[in-house]
Amino acid sequence: MIDSQISHYLDVLKNRNFAKLWVSQITSQLTNYILSFAILIKVFELTNSTISVSLIIMAFGVATLFFGSLAGVYADRFDRRWLLxxxxxxxxxxxxxxxxxxxxFWGLVLITFLYSSLNQFYIPAEAPSIPRLVKENQILIANxxxxxxxSAALIIGFAAAGPMSSAFGHAAPYTVGVGLLVVAGLATMSLPSLKPPVVHENPYSFSKIWHEFKEGIAHFWENSRLHYPLVSLIAIQIINGMMITIAPAFMKEAIGINLDTGSIFIVAPLGIGILIGAALLGFEERFLSKRQLVRMGFLGMGTMLVGLSLIGLVDFKYVYYSFFGLLIGYFNAHIFAPSHSMLQTHAHEHLRGRIYGALYVMLQVAATLPTIIIGVLADVLPIASMAAILGGLLLLYGLLDPVYQRR
Structure with a gap:
């Protein structure tokens, strides 16, 4: 059984075109995490304020609001190989x-905004390309x-950002990021054509773009099978964004770790947990539906965050954090891959880009106020209590799922 499952994973890796997209994902995500952590830590050091960290995260959000609706439409109009x-x-x-x-500070905000603006066009072009490159029964494994x-990029990127800046100067993460993105561009350049199945006339007409964006929203609204994965992805992205907002303060105040050199000790348990969770998904799918895997992720991650909030009661803080961080990462993996797999399976092929564009617009609209609130609360309340609040929100979502499912 185990040998058979391993062969399924290897079959996906043998697909050279999927491997090229995977290389682009690895290098672009590694860049994303290196820069995100470098910028967040630098901003926190410059201002010593979680609210300022929230402003950087908001710069990502403003880009989504400006370009998210356009990005999904263009991903369905042009060859995704060249977009990527x-x-x-x-x-x-x-x-x-x-x-x-x-x-x-404002220069870092500008870089964040420009980088994120381009990222709005990358996301709805990358994820919907997966079903074009692998067989339908391989979509969950590919995700x-x-x-x-x-998760590996998360570990390496966040772990390397601080020491890289300390050893080689603050410009080092940016130099590495430029090099990695060049590799990503070369990988996607060699992909086969990923033209949409429907050819559009006058692709630059704003009225047509807006009409097609609304068409994607309508498809989501009318297709009930898309509701759960979309809402789940929005919910977990909001929580993850709030966790990132409080991360520098949690490292410094709750665990007592140096922001520049200790990042690996924070990220490693989370990342290893996600690696384990992602590796086991193909096996667990034999016994649980994708929806059950997602619900398991919300309930498990929520419980672990509530447990982590009690870190102030123990003396061996890092050991305590490592245990709960590993399990938080493990359960987090059970939300993303199954949700994306459901989304890619049930969305119409010629609308997938618009669905992903709409997803990130709705995400940002929903996340803006919570991100500001958590930044303000983290400056006035004990930082560990923030973990309890976030855990409670995840538990509530997981517990309400059966109620929604019976409707």
Whole structure:
């Protein structure tokens, strides 16, 4: 049984075109995490305020609101191979702006906004390309690979950002990021054509773009099988965004770890947990439905966050954090890959880009106020109590799922 399951994973990896997309995902995500952590830590050091960290995260959000509705439509209009390639090289140029603005706070906000603006076009072009490159029965495994390497990039990126800056200067993460994105661009450039199945006339007409964006929203609204994965992805992204907002303060105040050199000790348990969870998904799918896997993720992650909030009661804080962090990561993996797999399976092929574009617009609309609130609360309340609040929200979502399912 185990040998058979391993062969299924290897079959996906033998697909050279999927491997190229995977290389782009690895390098672009590694860049994302290296830069995100470097910028967040630098902003926290400059201002010593979680609210300022919230502003950086909001810069990502503003880009989503400006371009999210357009991005999904364009992902369904143009060859996704060239969209991914142009975006990878464009993001490399946006990161290179650091060498002009330096460590200026508003300069970092500008880089974040430009990088995120381009990322809005990358996301709805990348994820919907997976079903074009693998067989339908391989979609969950393919998404598991993406979740797996996303976690590896999380570990390496967050762990390397602080020491890299300390050893080679604050410009080092940006130099590495430019190089990685060039590799990503070269990988996607060699993909086969990923043209949409429906050819559109006058692709630059704003009225047509807006009409097609609304068409994607209507498809989501009318297709009940898309509701649960979309809402689940929005919910977990909001919680993850709030966790990132409080992460620097939690490291410093709750665990007592140096922000520059200790990042690996924070990220490693979370990332290893996600790696384990993603690796086991293909096996667990034999016994549980995708929806059950997602619900298991919400309930398990919520319980672990509530447990983590009690860290102030123990002396061996890092050991305590490592245990709960590992399980938080494990359950987190059970939300993303199954939700994306359901979304890609049930959405119409010619609407997938719009569905993903709409997903991230709805995500940002929903996440804006909570991100601000958590930043304000983290500056006035004990930081560990924030984990209890986030855990309670996840538990509530998981417990309400059976009620919604019976409707």
């Amino acid at each position: 390639t142009i975006i990878n090289f464009g993001q490399a140029l946006s990161i290179a702006l650091y060498f002009l603005v330096g460590d200026d 598991s690979f993406f979740a797996f390497t996303n």
